[in-house]
Amino acid sequence: MPEPSAPDPSAPDPSGPLTGLGVSRGRAAGPLIRMAAPPTLPPPRPVTDPAAEAAAVASALTALAADLTRRAASAGHTAGHANGHADGHADGAAAEAAEILEALAMIAEDPMLLEDAESRARDGMDAAHALDAAFTQHREALAALGGYLAERAADLDDLRHRAVAFALGLPMPGLPAPGHPYVLVAEDLSPADTAGLGPDVLALVTERGGPTSHTAILARGRGLPAVVACAGIMDVPDGTVVGVDGGTGEVAVGLTEEQAAEVQEGDRAERARLAAGSGPGRTKDGHPVKLLLNIGSAQDLRPDAEGVGLFRTEFLFLDRTTAPSFEEQVAAYAEVFAQTESVIVRTLDAGTDKPLPFLGLPAEPNPALGVRGLRVDRLLPDVLDTQLDAIAEAARKTGAEAWVMAPMVTTVAEAAGFVRRARARGIARVGAMVEVPAAALRAGRLLREVDFLSIGTNDLAQYTFAADRQHSALADLLDPRQPALLQLIAMCAEAGQEAGKPVGVCGEAAGDPLLAPLLVGLGVTSLSMAPVCVPAVRETLAGLTLAECRDRAVAALS
Ligand SMILES: C=C(OP(=O)(O)O)C(=O)O
Numbered sequence: 001m002p003e004p005s006a007p008d009p010s011a012p013d014p015s016g017p018l019t020g021l022g023v024s025r026g027r028a029a030g031p032l033i034r035m036a037a038p039p040t041l042p043p044p045r046p047v048t049d050p051a052a053e054a055a056a057v058a059s060a061l062t063a064l065a066a067d068l069t070r071r072a073a074s075a076g077h078t079a080g081h082a083n084g085h086a087d088g089h090a091d092g093a094a095a096e097a098a099e100i101l102e103a104l105a106m107i108a109e110d111p112m113l114l115e116d117a118e119s120r121a122r123d124g125m126d127a128a129h130a131l132d133a134a135f136t137q138h139r140e141a142l143a144a145l146g147g148y149l150a151e152r153a154a155d156l157d158d159l160r161h162r163a164v165a166f167a168l169g170l171p172m173p174g175l176p177a178p179g180h181p182y183v184l185v186a187e188d189l190s191p192a193d194t195a196g197l198g199p200d201v202l203a204l205v206t207e208r209g210g211p212t213s214h215t216a217i218l219a220r221g222r223g224l225p226a227v228v229a230c231a232g233i234m235d236v237p238d239g240t241v242v243g244v245d246g247g248t249g250e251v252a253v254g255l256t257e258e259q260a261a262e263v264q265e266g267d268r269a270e271r272a273r274l275a276a277g278s279g280p281g282r283t284k285d286g287h288p289v290k291l292l293l294n295i296g297s298a299q300d301l302r303p304d305a306e307g308v309g310l311f312r313t314e315f316l317f318l319d320r321t322t323a324p325s326f327e328e329q330v331a332a333y334a335e336v337f338a339q340t341e342s343v344i345v346r347t348l349d350a351g352t353d354k355p356l357p358f359l360g361l362p363a364e365p366n367p368a369l370g371v372r373g374l375r376v377d378r379l380l381p382d383v384l385d386t387q388l389d390a391i392a393e394a395a396r397k398t399g400a401e402a403w404v405m406a407p408m409v410t411t412v413a414e415a416a417g418f419v420r421r422a423r424a425r426g427i428a429r430v431g432a433m434v435e436v437p438a439a440a441l442r443a444g445r446l447l448r449e450v451d452f453l454s455i456g457t458n459d460l461a462q463y464t465f466a467a468d469r470q471h472s473a474l475a476d477l478l479d480p481r482q483p484a485l486l487q488l489i490a491m492c493a494e495a496g497q498e499a500g501k502p503v504g505v506c507g508e509a510a511g512d513p514l515l516a517p518l519l520v521g522l523g524v525t526s527l528s529m530a531p532v533c534v535p536a537v538r539e540t541l542a543g544l545t546l547a548e549c550r551d552r553a554v555a556a557l558s
Pocket residue numbers: 310312349435455456457458459460506507508
């Protein structure tokens with residue numbers, strides 16, 4: 001572990017911790033490394049040898065592609081050797097990271113990009129400016145195409161920064177690779193960055209980001225302690241040893257090596273203690289509450305789980321530019337079905353923060369309020385038909401009883417249409433997610449159509465409070481303890497009890513041990529969460545009676 005840096009008078013007071021929002025429980029300590037800022041272009045340089053500039057352009061792009069390929073290979077290697085925190089379940093994330101990095105390497109190797117940059121250099125631009133101009137041109141062309149491609153334009157910015165840094169011989173922006181464990185600090189993380197996190201990352205701290213933002217969900221999926229919306233963290237010098245508590249949101253600055261070792265040891269002991277618990281979820285007085293998993297692929301499964309409450313199928317196809325075939329989908333779903341007795345498959349939830357390239361959806365001014373989730377069916381009905389066919393076929397092949405549900409259901413008519421199409425394929429249980437207040441208000445009526453409801457508190461909070469779920473400044477509005485949100489959940493749970501049908505929660509709130517008892521007290525029948533969250537939720541519930549959970553719910557509602 002490197003020595004802490006000499007104190008910087010402009011840095012925050014090292015005696016007091018910084019605080020943000022703890023979004024992924026667990027503690028870690030180590031030297032902090034900030035992601036290098038994107039390079040600033042110096043004024044254009046007079047060029048005397050255009051051929052040399054063109055050669056510099058080519059070698060910067062070659063170096064960029066080689067770097068991405070190396071990172072892809074190292075992520076692929078990690079997929080086979082997951083780190084301790086993730087307990088072997090970082091494999092899926094690492095394999096996905098490898099794929100994304102390979103796709104970025106292909107962009108860096110695009111002959112049109114090279115040709116454009118080289119020809120600008122031959123016309124008299126210095127290498128850095130030629131690269132900058134070529135990437136800008138490429139970005140504008142992508143943005144003009146709209147839809148998914150426009151949304152990928154941000155990835156090109158990341159590549160541009162790296163290419164220019166190569167050309168100028170500057171430190172690489174983006175994820176550091178110091179060769180030792182470290183706490184990663186950033187303003188926020190891009191999709192490529194989050195996908196590329198290596199096993200050396202002990203914890204994440206970001207200055208921006210909301211409690212249900214990508215950073216939070218990704219960190220939780222990997223079991224990495226994480227704090228978002230941590231003001232002042234970017235001012236702490238690199239190398240300072242920090243202690244991150246992903247539960248409380250505290251970041252202790254300037255720890256000694258002994259203190260850091262204590263934090264690491266305490267975390268190890270706590271994880272071991274929690275992992276020792278097992279068995280189905282129930283309260284102290286034996287009221288059963290299913291503790292289910294949120295997964296993105298078969299790699300996230302755990303053998304001792306009670307089932308899968310949310311299989312986010314769109315995670316399988318995030319970077320695909322061509323639609324996954326029926327056969328390919330059958331194989332992916334069957335891989336999960338073969339390993340778990342009960343699974344709720346969510347049909348593709350595309351749009352807004354989860355673009356699916358192969359859909360080619362048009363760009364929208366207000367994507368979170370636009371064509372996303374089940375609404376994609378209005379434009380592309382074949383996509384849902386093929387997916388339902390594939391789910392039914394995978395269930396038939398494996399003998400599993402797969403349940404399906406649709407994301408972003410808003411009206412009873414939408415739910416009824418979805419149920420009709422799923423039942424026509426012989427799918428046994430068909431449900432709806434409750435992510436839009438309109439659906440919660442009509443929960444009783446919805447339950448006449450569907451077999452179960454699953455409350456997605458991440459989006460339900462976003463739409464109830466009109467607050468972007470990725471926005472750090474609005475975290476108080478997105479807090480699931482907000483009584484308006486709890487009231488909507490209570491309405492759904494009561495409707496479920498009246499109808500005698502299950503109503504679960506699968507948003508991030510379900511994995512929070514402080515919130516889980518509240519949700520149980522409101523009457524939900526299952527909680528579905530990132531696998532890493534299960535032990536703490538199981539332990540909390542086992543310590544409370546159902547009546548105590550209800551008392552908490554009543555107090556929170558009032
Ligand atoms: C579970 C949910 O879905 P996602 O986070 O994938 O939007 C939710 O919105 O709470």
